[in-house]
Amino acid sequence: MDTDRRITIVGAGLAGAVLATLLAQRGWGVDVYEKRGDPRVQGYAGGRSINLALAERGRHALRLAGADEAVMRQAVMMRGRMVHFLDGRTDLQRYGRDDSEVIWSVHRGELNVILLDIAQHAGVRLHFHRGLESVDFAARRARFVDPRDGSAHEAQFVSLVGADGAGSALRAAMARQADLGERTEYLGHSYKELEIPPAPDGGFRIEPNALHVWPRGRYMCIALPNDERTFTVTLFLPNAGEPSFASVRSGADARALFARDFADALPLIPDLERDFERNPTGLLATLYLDRWHLAGEAVLLGDAAHAMVPFHGQGMNCAFEDCVALAGHLDAQPDRAAAFAAFQAERLPNARAIQAMALENYLEMRDRVDDDDYLLQRALERALAERHPDRFVPRYSMVTFLRIPYALAFERGRLQRELLVELTRGHASLDTLDWDRVDAAVRERLPPLA
Numbered sequence: 473m474d475t476d477r478r479i480t481i482v483g484a485g486l487a488g489a490v491l492a493t494l495l496a497q498r499g500w501g502v503d504v505y506e507k508r509g510d511p512r513v514q515g516y517a518g519g520r521s522i523n524l525a526l527a528e529r530g531r532h533a534l535r536l537a538g539a540d541e542a543v544m545r546q547a548v549m550m551r552g553r554m555v556h557f558l559d560g561r562t563d564l565q566r567y568g569r570d571d572s573e574v575i576w577s578v579h580r581g582e583l584n585v586i587l588l589d590i591a592q593h594a595g596v597r598l599h600f601h602r603g604l605e606s607v608d609f610a611a612r613r614a615r616f617v618d619p620r621d622g623s624a625h626e627a628q629f630v631s632l633v634g635a636d637g638a639g640s641a642l643r644a645a646m647a648r649q650a651d652l653g654e655r656t657e658y659l660g661h662s663y664k665e666l667e668i669p670p671a672p673d674g675g676f677r678i679e680p681n682a683l684h685v686w687p688r689g690r691y692m693c694i695a696l697p698n699d700e701r702t703f704t705v706t707l708f709l710p711n712a713g714e715p716s717f718a719s720v721r722s723g724a725d726a727r728a729l730f731a732r733d734f735a736d737a738l739p740l741i742p743d744l745e746r747d748f749e750r751n752p753t754g755l756l757a758t759l760y761l762d763r764w765h766l767a768g769e770a771v772l773l774g775d776a777a778h779a780m781v782p783f784h785g786q787g788m789n790c791a792f793e794d795c796v797a798l799a800g801h802l803d804a805q806p807d808r809a810a811a812f813a814a815f816q817a818e819r820l821p822n823a824r825a826i827q828a829m830a831l832e833n834y835l836e837m838r839d840r841v842d843d844d845d846y847l848l849q850r851a852l853e854r855a856l857a858e859r860h861p862d863r864f865v866p867r868y869s870m871v872t873f874l875r876i877p878y879a880l881a882f883e884r885g886r887l888q889r890e891l892l893v894e895l896t897r898g899h900a901s902l903d904t905l906d907w908d909r910v911d912a913a914v915r916e917r918l919p920p921l922a
């Protein structure tokens with residue numbers, strides 16, 4: 473039996489820092505090795521503002537780690553999607569019932585800095601400029617390289633946790649020992665980040681308390697607010713076809729695309745050409761593994777185990793939920809192999825469910841938020857959520873505002889979608905519905921959500 477409460481985490485990004493804190497607070501000896509330099513010393517990579525939507529699952533983990541208050545001080549509330557139609561009209565589609573059901577835009581760099589401070593305060597030993605290169609699992613020795621000068625550094629470990637993101641070096645080392653059943657499915661769409669600066673008076677240029685969406689069928693733009701009064705805009709385009717990253721190649725091409733398809737956004741992005749040409753194009757993919765651990769020697773979590781497309785804004789939230797689950801299993805079960813197996817059994821089906829929902833949400837965001845059938849189904853969804861709050865909880869709310877397992881939200885969401893399609897078929901408005909029939913169908917098909 474393993475009673476040595478020491479652990480080595482690879483990656484001091486979002487999940488690495490939270491897991492380290494949760495374990496250190498429980499008396500574990502935690503070492504974290506990070507490839508990059510300390511962002512608290514040298515500023516965050518590239519200096520660009522990149523933000524993330526934080527929701528209840530993530531906030532729960534932050535509360536447990538004692539980080540929620542500090543994070544929320546710099547978070548910007550987003551009440552719903554502000555849809556920008558092609559003709560310039562806008563429409564705010566609320567996410568929840570009121571301001572208790574919202575999501576929060578947080579700055580990735582600031583969040584990482586807060587989490588590192590809290591980890592260090594909890595007693596975690598942080599080692600920067602240490603990129604994992606290889607692992608000798610039999611001897612339990614890991615080899616790290618300092619990217620600045622190529623010098624090698626070895627460390628003994630009891631178990632390794634891979635919190636080193638989608639391109640995980642630990643995953644590659646584990647795959648040399650055993651078949652992890654790894655496959656990556658590329659979406660065929662990529663993204664580019666652009667920026668809306670503050671207005672001349674220092675304020676926000678557009679409504680700050682919303683996630684802005686410009687849905688255009690096969691492609692879209694979104695914008696999330698930052699506390700420094702800027703917005704990070706993300707343009708999602710297919711890799712091939714018209715328009716795509718193959719046809720929109722230069723800053724001038726990007727300007728022409730915006731003039732045609734995102735006309736109200738164009739004047740908000742004065743450095744469009746420069747941003748488009750300077751910022752990298754990011755690939756989008758879903759990573760599936762059948763196996764997340766090697767006995768008690770190593771385990772993966774967060775993006776290293778289940779990277780997903782960003783359209784539900786849940787990658788980080790899910791990674792934080794992983795941290796809570798893994799810390800719980802490690803604490804409850806002294807046998808590492810058993811703890812890792814229990815963690816995988818709990819989390820893998822849920823990761824698969826949110827990966828699937830994230831893919832579905834792309835279609836919804838870029839193509840459906842402005843179509844009539846969808847708007848009628850959304851209206852019925854809101855009515856049913858009011859009439860049957862214990863039975864009919866919109867899928868977005870189950871994922872975003874509750875902490876029920878993702879797999880359960882996925883399954884209930886499927887049943888609810890079937891009901892919405894069925895009940896609105898042949899209707900142009902809710903006024904013509906037979907409400908007795910509607911209520912009976914809900915009671916029959918949806919048991920109360922425990």
Ligand SMILES: Cc1cc2nc3c(=O)[nH]c(=O)nc-3n(C[C@H](O)[C@H](O)[C@H](O)COP(=O)(O)OP(=O)(O)OC[C@H]3O[C@@H](n4cnc5c(N)ncnc54)[C@H](O)[C@@H]3O)c2cc1C
Binds near residue numbers: 605789
């Ligand atoms: C465009 C986009 C938008 C997104 N928006 C959202 C959102 O709104 N909400 C949300 O919840 N999620 C969002 N996500 C997903 C989110 O970014 C990830 O799920 C989250 O960052 C995963 O955290 P992680 O700690 O597992 O990995 P990461 O945050 O990638 O951290 C990995 C860390 O490991 C380090 N590392 C890498 N290799 C090594 C090595 N060999 N040795 C040592 N260290 C190493 C890295 O430097 C990094 O610090 C988005 C993702 C993208 C691409």
